[in-house]
Amino acid sequence: MSALLEIERLHLELAAPGGAVPILRGVSLTLAAGSVLGLVGESGAGKTMVGKAVLGLQPAQARISEGALRFDGRDLTGLGAEERRRLLGRDMALIPQDPMTALNPVMRIEAQMTDVIRFHLGLGREAARERALALLAAVHIRAPERVLRQYPHELSGGMRQRALIAIAFACRPRLIVADEPTTALDVTVQRQILRLMKELQSTAGTALLFITHDLGVVAKLCDRVAVMHAGRVLEAADVAEVFARPRHDYTRALFAATPRYDRPADALVPVPADLTERLLAEARTYDEARRRHA
Amino acid sequence: MAERGRGTAPWRNRRVLFGGGVLLLLIIVALAAPLIAPHDPLEQDLLSSFAPPFWRPGADPGHLLGTDSLGRDILSRLVYGARVALTVALVAATLAAALGTVLGLFAGYVRGPADAVISRLVDVWMSFPPVLLSVVLAAVVGAGLKAVILAIIFVDWTRFCRIVRAEVLVQREQDYVTAAVTIGLGRARVLRTEILPNLLPTLLVLLSLEMGIAVIVEAILSFVGLSVASDAPTWGGLIQEGRLYIHQAWWMMALPMLCIIVTVLGFNALGDGLRETLDPVLRR
Ligand SMILES: Nc1ncnc2c1ncn2[C@@H]1O[C@H](COP(=O)(O)OP(=O)(O)OP(=O)(O)O)[C@@H](O)[C@H]1O
Ligand SMILES: [Mg+2]
DSSP states (O other), X not given: OOEEEEEEEEEEXXXXXXXXXXXXXXXXXXXXXXXXXXXXXXXXXSHHHHHHHHHTOOOTXXXXXXXXXXXXXXXXXXXXXXXXXXXXXXXXXXXXXXXXXXXXXXXXXXXXXXXXXXXXXXXXXXXXXXXXXHHHHHTTOSOHHHHHHOOGGGSOHHHHHHHHHHHHHTTOOSEEXXXXXXXXXXXXXXXXXXXXXXXXXXXXXXXXXXXXXXXXXXXXXXXXXXXXXXXXXXXXEEHHHHHHSOOSHHHHHHHHTSOOTTSOGGGOOOOOHHHHHHHHHHHHHHHHHHHHHO | OOOTTTTSOGGGOHHHHHHHHHHHHHHHHHHTHHHHOSSOTTOOOGGGTTOOOTTSTTOOTTOTTOBOTTOOBHHHHXXXXXXXXXXXXXXXXXXXXXXXXXXXXXXXXXXXXXXXXXXXXXXXXXTSOHHHHHHHHXXXXXXXXXXXXXXXXXXXXXXXXXXXXXXXXXXXXXXXXXXXXXXXXXXXXXIIIIIHHHHHHHHHHHHHHHHHHHHHHHHHHHHTTOSSOTXXXXXXXXXXXXHTTTTTOTHHHHHHHHHHHXXXXXXXXXXXXXXXXXXXXXXX
């Protein structure tokens, strides 16, 4: 399998009053076509920023100072707005974190679904509607006709996330970025949504960049996993490999901090402070070295 | 913001009903003025000048609300005055809204230097007393209905611009906008079909309030003689004439004032009612 997405030594910094703040410190990742890469790490590690950089949605004050992002061999960093638009929704898509806010409150589901279909596939209104119905059926929505006529606030969180997943898969993109797509949902719904994503991903052969805090989800859904901390990838390998033999101390600490059914809750150990200290010191040394180099 | 009325349909809200009723009445009166008015509003009859209204002794049944110094029928003049008031309210408020909204959308979405220029302009504009600005403008452009409408647009686009810009700044950070961008929709498209519909409730509220303001401004400009030709019936003009006879015939001034007050209250109630009822549905 060839790599669909290659991220090479990606440096991203945010302009701030006191000077640029490094957010991503030389992130390298590859994602093979049709496979699932889990991106884990604690809050603030930069997982979301990686996903945004891939889609070109980083905030205005962000600057990619070094490194490359390649999609299907094509450089993404220098893409013009027009080329980017043709890519988004068609070749790569996003499943957002919060289905409650990611749909436009004043538009019917039909318009929100057919927009992407008509825009990229050039279908007419009727054909786009047919396709939207088929997509809703594919995400196991039982009354697709009715849902098309509804507004977001008339749907439950799980239903909305299904609609958003349907939108993401609408043009059969080759890559989908899913940023914690189930954290806003309750536990039973989470499981259904994950199962649905796995099903669609494997039948459509879509590659998935799956951002999560949950190692349990990684074990079920992902082929490979990358562990991030403070804008660096500490370890990236096959899921089975990482679960059997975690190489980095931080990965081991993450496992120890994750609740598991075969362990009492009080056996959970938070990530030790001195380890965090050490990693942050490493990050600072890294910034220092770069600054001298520049 | 008031919690009252939240979640109810707009047409069940008492303020919306009252305001909508006033607006509807105004529209009917304005459209059907020739049918409703018992006389030609310009027709003079010097022999029956200063006829008292129906509740005073010696009233003329042909002139329900009496006549003015030239014997013109006051009721008919009020009815035709509604035409001017409504025209100004609708046309001026709509155009001010259109201009302000376009500039506000643009400033809020592109940010950068264009936004800075527009925002400064709005700040400077708003630091002038609005009535003074419109009087000066009407004086420069010349009197007449067109001048009044231009003056209102010229002064009041800033109300819309400022609020629309602020709303766009809020909306553009919403997840649904990001989601629209990730399906490949362009800037202009996102602004028009995703953000603008979310601003409609706000715009409707502002528009009703602006109509009330337009009625007042038109009255002020007619009062100072800058509106339509001085013998043409406008509420402001009627107040100006009535002012001269305040001791003998107070109603000549009070009646047009009442018309203005009810109209403005109606527009304000409509605006407030819409704000109460549209907010929760559309912007939970
Ligand atoms: N728009 C922004 N302005 C300033 N700082 C930002 C911005 N977006 C992200 N950051 C910073 O970048 C770093 C990485 O953020 P990011 O959202 O990628 O983390 P994350 O790993 O996704 O965390 P979480 O698990 O909480 O979602 C954080 O330190 C955050 O404070
Ligand atoms: Mg995140």
